[in-house]
Amino acid sequence: MTPAFERLQKYLKQLPGLGFRSSERIALHLLVEKPGRLPELVAALQEAARVVHRCERCGNLAEGERCAICADERRDRSVVCVVEHVPDLVALERSAAFRGVYHVLHGKLSPIHGVGPEDLNFESLRARIEASEVTELILALPNDVEGEATCHYLTEHLPPGHQIKVTRIGFGLPSGGGVLYADAVTLRSALEGRRGYQ
Numbered sequence: 001m002t003p004a005f006e007r008l009q010k011y012l013k014q015l016p017g018l019g020f021r022s023s024e025r026i027a028l029h030l031l032v033e034k035p036g037r038l039p040e041l042v043a044a045l046q047e048a049a050r051v052v053h054r055c056e057r058c059g060n061l062a063e064g065e066r067c068a069i070c071a072d073e074r075r076d077r078s079v080v081c082v083v084e085h086v087p088d089l090v091a092l093e094r095s096a097a098f099r100g101v102y103h104v105l106h107g108k109l110s111p112i113h114g115v116g117p118e119d120l121n122f123e124s125l126r127a128r129i130e131a132s133e134v135t136e137l138i139l140a141l142p143n144d145v146e147g148e149a150t151c152h153y154l155t156e157h158l159p160p161g162h163q164i165k166v167t168r169i170g171f172g173l174p175s176g177g178g179v180l181y182a183d184a185v186t187l188r189s190a191l192e193g194r195r196g197y198q
């Protein structure tokens with residue numbers, strides 16, 4: 001291999017889900033097997049990096065200030081579903097079971113992996129509660145130890161003086177799997193069967 005190839009492979013290997021072999025295969029594919037596709041890929045990366053960012057309100061992907069869900073007047077803004085990652089939101093949207101809005105934390109508390117409250121999208125959730133008419137928070141976080149710790153932290157640090165019902169979904173969801181791997185029917189019953197938390 002060449003130094004530039006190895007540098008590319010090193011960066012690819014740092015991407016989630018890619019190990020040594022898969023990063024090597026991708027680098028070979030891009031540089032040697034299908035080099036004609038490379039300019040399109042580079043252009044798509046640059047364009048996405050330029051226009052895609054976090055919705056300033058909820059943390060979902062957006063190309064303007066607000067994501068499509070926050071900008072949709074028909075959504076019920078008083079009910080906020082808190083999820084770990086954007087793909088969880090996508091799974092819930094696909095189930096068509098929820099007409100409220102979301103808040104994406106972009107992770108869960110994990111002292112072992114060095115993830116503390118300051119690393120998660122907590123502050124903007126506090127700001128939303130303080131500024132808006134949130135009446136219910138639905139915690140759709142993973143039902144593992146870290147998801148549970150995140151739910152506890154969140155409920156303990158709600159801004160004082162706001163009457164908010166906090167509920168937790170989890171009924172019927174696979175242990176540790178969370179919403180991402182659940183089918184639409186399971187997600188719908190998990191939302192309908194949400195229980196009071198606290």
Ligand SMILES: [Zn+2]
Pocket residue numbers: 055056057058059060066067068069070071
């Ligand atoms: Zn949003």
